[in-house]
Amino acid sequence: DVKVTQSSRYLVKRTGEKVFLECVQDMDHENMFWYRQDPGLGLRLIYFSYDVKMKEKGDIPEGYSVSREKKERFSLILESASTNQTSMYLCASSLPKRGYNEQFFGPGTRLTVL
Amino acid sequence: GQNIDQPTEMTATEGAIVQINCTYQTSGFNGLFWYQQHAGEAPTFLSYNVLDGLEEKGRFSSFLSRSKGYSYLLLKELQMKDSASYLCAVRDGGYGGATNKLIFGTGTLLAVQP
Numbered sequence: 001d002v003k004v005t006q007s008s009r010y011l012v013k014r015t016g017e018k019v020f021l022e023c024v025q026d027m028d029h030e031n032m033f034w035y036r037q038d039p040g041l042g043l044r045l046i047y048f049s050y051d052v053k054m055k056e057k058g059d060i061p062e063g064y065s066v067s068r069e070k071k072e073r074f075s076l077i078l079e080s081a082s083t084n085q086t087s088m089y090l091c092a093s094s095l096p097k098r099g100y101n102e103q104f105f106g107p108g109t110r111l112t113v114l
Numbered sequence: 115g116q117n118i119d120q121p122t123e124m125t126a127t128e129g130a131i132v133q134i135n136c137t138y139q140t141s142g143f144n145g146l147f148w149y150q151q152h153a154g155e156a157p158t159f160l161s162y163n164v165l166d167g168l169e170e171k172g173r174f175s176s177f178l179s180r181s182k183g184y185s186y187l188l189l190k191e192l193q194m195k196d197s198a199s200y201l202c203a204v205r206d207g208g209y210g211g212a213t214n215k216l217i218f219g220t221g222t223l224l225a226v227q228p
Contacts, residue, residue, distance in 0.1 A: 105157050
């Protein structure tokens with residue numbers, strides 16, 4: 001079974017704090033993704049990575065950065081958290097684009113920025 | 115631009131059949147996915163279509179028409195546990211290499227009533 005884990009289910013931070021969200025997958029997947037999910041807006045891609053040390057901006061990268069030093073781990077960093085970054089953050093991983101290689105999602109981290 | 119449309123909410127009765135529609139306009143196309151997401155949980159993969167036609171998987175079927183930019187998810191013999199959000203996602207064929215990037219719709223919240 002593919003397993004994608006995220007470091008926290010719930011997180012509360014203060015405005016201006018640096019926040020790290022960690023994601024680990026155990027299936028040797030090349031691709032990893034960070035999304036945020038907000039009511040009425042659906043899942044929006046923040047950043048993705050198709051290999052170690054490789055990263056690409058998604059649709060809403062502003063205010064975020066990422067790190068992928070090892071294949072199994074993909075970190076999302078909020079350099080200076082703001083209240084509009086309060087959201088559900090979902091990590092996903094997949095094999096490369098071939099056939100129906102679907103994305104597998106972690107349980108999500110609900111982040112509240114006060 | 116990239117646009118994926120789904121109804122926001124639907125209601126159906128236990129034991130009945132429901133069809134959830136999805137229309138898309140994307141710069142590239144390399145397959146369409148349906149995911150199920152129960153409240154507070156991660157999305158889980160339901161189906162994948164890349165060629166026109168119907169794919170059947172137990173109580174769930176998914177249809178694709180690439181020329182019309184249209185898909186639907188058909189759920190038969192509805193059960194209370196089918197109450198969830200259903201997410202339509204198009205795999206972006208525009209990005210080079212093996213990146214398995216998805217563009218998600220905002221999801222359809224299905225309520226199954228007794």
